[in-house]
Amino acid sequence: SQTIHQWPATLVQPVGSPLSLECTVEGTSNPNLYWYRQAAGRGLQLLFYSVGIGQISSEVPQNLSASRPQDRQFILSSKKLLLSDSGFYLCAWNTGEINTGELFFGEGSRLTVL
Amino acid sequence: GQNIDQPTEMTATEGAIVQINCTYQTSGFNGLFWYQQHAGEAPTFLSYNVLDGLEEKGRFSSFLSRSKGYSYLLLKELQMKDSASYLCAVLDSNYQLIWGAGTKLIIKP
Secondary structure: OOEEEEEOOEEEEOOOOOEEEEEEEEOOOOOEEEEEEEOOOOOOEEEEEEEEOOEEEEOOOOOEEEEEEEOOEEEEEEOOOOHHHOEEEEEEEEOOOOOOOOOEEOOOEEEEEO | OOEEEOOOEEEEEOOOOEEEEEEEEOOOOOOEEEEEEOOOOOOEEEEEEOOOEEEEEOOEEEEEEOOOOEEEEEEOOOOHHHOEEEEEEEEOOOOOEEEOOOEEEEEEO
16 A cells, blocks of 8 residues: 655754755556645645656745755755744655546645744 | 635534535536634545535535535534534645635534
8 A cells, every 4th residue: 555754854954054845655656646745724835746757846936945866856945934924734645647636745835933 | 805604613412413504606616625623633534425426424524506606514413522613625627725714613512
């Protein structure tokens, strides 16, 4: 069966510090991978998606970046965090050449920037 | 712009029935989804509607009217474990999911 894991689950970082969130998927090949952010009272915001190794699409210009160094690994990074980067970050996957809308999410990473 | 509207919060009683509404205005339509999200956890898929009508899955049902840009999620025989946020999302013409802010459902004994 397929599983998805992301870490760390919780982190508190000072403004200006770097960030690295990691996500891995097991039990499937060539998944579509997504990074979402969920802010309180707002809908899920798609940050990045990837359909293959080294292929990253950015949906929202900001100080975050994403990389996919391996087929089932997706990393969200920042060189310098802003207060506005606080939120609940979710990694998700699905398969298929087009997005069917059914996503499988990781456990989530809650980031607090102070 | 694209917009998904759903109530912020609803309260219902254990054992009762509750209907959570969702209206949408999107660039195209390739399906509507309902996800359940318990506090502090990730969303999980509940239902999918692409044609008009009612889809039933156990205690949960989801209805769609494409002409009205409207859907609802119906939860029957409510249990305390149903306390969660329910997210409505629409797959637009670019096959991107547009998400509502979610409806927090509070179940009281």
